Amino acid sequence: MHRLLHPRLSGAGAPRGRQARVRTGSRTGPDPLEPKLPGPISYRSAGVDIAAADELLEDLGERLKSTYTPLVLAGLGGFGGAMRLPPGMSDPALVLSIDSVGTKIAVAARHGRLESIGADLVNHCANDVLAMGARPLAFLDYVAHSDLPNSALEAAIGGVADACLKHSVPLIGGETAQLPGIYRSGQLDLVGAMVGVAETEQLLTPDRVSSGDLLIGLPSNGIHTNGYSLVQRALDGLDHSAHNPEVGRPLIDEMLAVHRSYVNELTPFLDRIHGLAHITGGGICANTARIVPPGLSAQFGWGSWQVPPIFHLIQRRAQIGFEELAQVFNLGLGMVVIGRRELADDLVRQIPGSTLVGQVIESAGARAEILR
Template sequence: MTPTPLTYRDAGVDIDAGNELVERIKPLVKRSFRPEVMGGLGGFGALFDLSNKYREPVLVSGTDGVGTKLKLAQQLGRHDTIGIDLVAMCVNDVLVQGAEPLFFLDYFATGKLDIDTAAAVVGGIARGCEESGCALIGGETAEMPDMYPPGEYDLAGFCVAAVEKSKLLDGSGTRDGDLLIGIASSGPHSNGYSLIRRIYERAGSPADHPLADGRRLADALMAPTRLYVKPVLELLSKHGGGADATIHGMAHITGGGLTENIIRVIPGGLGLDIDASSWTLPPVFEWLQREGAVPTEEMWRTFNCGIGFVLVVAPSDAEAVEADLARLELPSWRIGQVIPASGDSRVKIG
C-alpha cells in the first residue's frame, strides 16, 4: 500500500503562518531601526555598521529570558508587554558597564504558532527596543510540535552594546564611603516569579485584588520591567566614564535581589551597608511578603523590593546626580553606602 503523502503542515509546522507573522511584524520592527542598520528583516544574518560612531569600541553582550513570568502572562492572556521584559532584562544588564545597546535579536519558540499571540509578543519586543534606542535587527521563530503544550511559548533574547574603552565602567573606582543611590523599579520586573506564582495560586489567583496604590494585583505583577537605558545614558554623558567619573559603578537588580547584585560591582575588601528604612516597600511586595509569609531575608535575596537599578556615587557628587535623576523623572533614594568588608558577609541590610 502506498503511504499517504505527508507535508510539513501535517507534521504540525505551518510555514505559511510563519511567513504571515514576518510580514505582520515588519513595520513594528522597522520602527526600532537605527541609522547603523544595514539591510532589512529576513536575511540570513543581520548587519550593523559601527565605523562612524566609536574610536575604540568595546562590545558588551548579554542574553536572558523572562523566566516563569511567561507562565503568568500565558495564564492571564497578557502577551503584549512580556516582550518589553525580555528586552529590559538584556539591555539593563549591558548598561551596567556604561554601554549603549546597539541591536537585539529574539528567539520565540512554540508548539503551534498562533499568529496573533506571536505578533503581540514581538510587538512588545519591538516597543522595548524602540524605547531603548536599540534596533531589533533579527530573530528566530521556531514552531516545534510536541515540545510545548498548547498555548505555551518560550522567549530568549540577545543584545550587543558598545562603549568607548576609556569610558568603560567596571566598579574599580569605588571607594569606602561612596553612596548607593537606588532607582525605583516598576514592580517585580522579571525575577522571583516561581515564588510569586506559588504565592498567587495559594491565595486563590486574586487577579482583581486592589493594592494600596490603587493598582489591581494582576496589573502590578505584570507591569513590564523598567527600561533604564536612555535616562541613565544621559546621566552618564554628564557624570560617568573616564578618570573623572562621578558614578563609580552601577548594578541592575535581577535574580539574587539586593543581597547579591550590588556586591558584584564592588571591589574586594569593600562591603555594603544598606538602610532598608530609606525607601518604602511598594504595595505589591508587601502583599507578596504577607500572603507568602516570606522572611525578610528571603525578600532581599529574591526580589528587587522596589529598587531596580543602583548607582555607586562619590559623596561629593550625590546631590548633583540626584538632581539629574529627578529631572529625568526617575524616583531615587540614598539607600546605603560602601564600607570596609568585615566578617564572612559583605552585605548588611537593616
C-alpha cells in the same frame, strides 16, 4: 541496478571510462511488516506551519524595519544582521547580554496579555549592558512555541519592536521556532540578546568603586521579571482581576507591570558613575556584590527606601523569612548607582524616586549587606 559513470582518469594508460555498480537491494516497495500510517503526513500536520510563519513575518516586516537606524547594513531576510559601530569611537568594546522573561511569560499568556513581555525583555537586557557602562546598540530575539496563533506571536514580537524603538535600538534579527513536542499547547518562550558598545576605558568595572562612595537607589516598577515561580504559588487562590486594596490595583496589573528601563535616565551620568548594579535574580546584595572589589562592602540602610506592598503580600502568603525574600526580589530597588556625593545629589534631584540608600566602606566581610 543504478550505474554511476566516474570521471575519466588522467595520466598515461588511464581507461577511457569506468563504470561502477551500486547495489540498492532487491526490494522495490515497503517492508510488508512495516507499520502502516493512517494517511499522508505533511509538515503542517506534523505541527509546523511554514505558511503561517511566512505570513507572520510579512505582517511584522514594516514594524520591525521601523526600528532600524542609519548604522544598520543588513537586517530582515538575510542570514544575519549587520551594522556599523557608531562613528567617532577610538577603542570600542562590545558588551553582550542574553536573558529571558522567565516564568512571568506564563502569567501573561494565561491572561492573554503578551504585549508587555516584549518590553520586559528589551528593558531587562538594556539595563544589563548599561550596568557595564555601555549604550545599547542592537537587539535580537528568539520566540519558541507549539501552536500559538499569529495574533499572539505578533503581540509578543511587536512588543519587542516597540521597546527597541524607544531605545533607538534596531531589532536586527530573530527567530520564531514552532517546536511541537517540546512546548505544550499554548506555551511559549521569549529570549533576547542585547549588544551594547562603550569605549574600553569607560567600561564600569569593580576597580572604579572606592571607600566613601555613596549608594543611590532608583525605584523598581514592582516585581520586574524575577521570582515569578514563587509569585504564582504565593498568590494562587486570590482573584487576580479584582482590585486588591493592599497593592492598590488588580493583582494582574501588579504582576505584569513592565520591567523598568533606566537607560535614558542614567546614560547622561555615565562618565560620573563608578558602578551600576541591576537588581534582578539574587536580590539587592548578590547583584551589588558583583561590582564591589575585595576589601570593600556596600552597606544598605533598611528603611531608607520604600518597599512596594506587593513584596509584603508575597512574604505573608508564602510564609518566608526576610532573608529568602531579599534573595529573590528587588524589594523596590531596580538599579543601584555608586558614585560620589555630587552625583548622588544630582540623581536625587533629577530622577524621581531616587534616594540615598547607603555607602561603601572598607570591610573584610560581605561585599554587600542590608543593615536592619
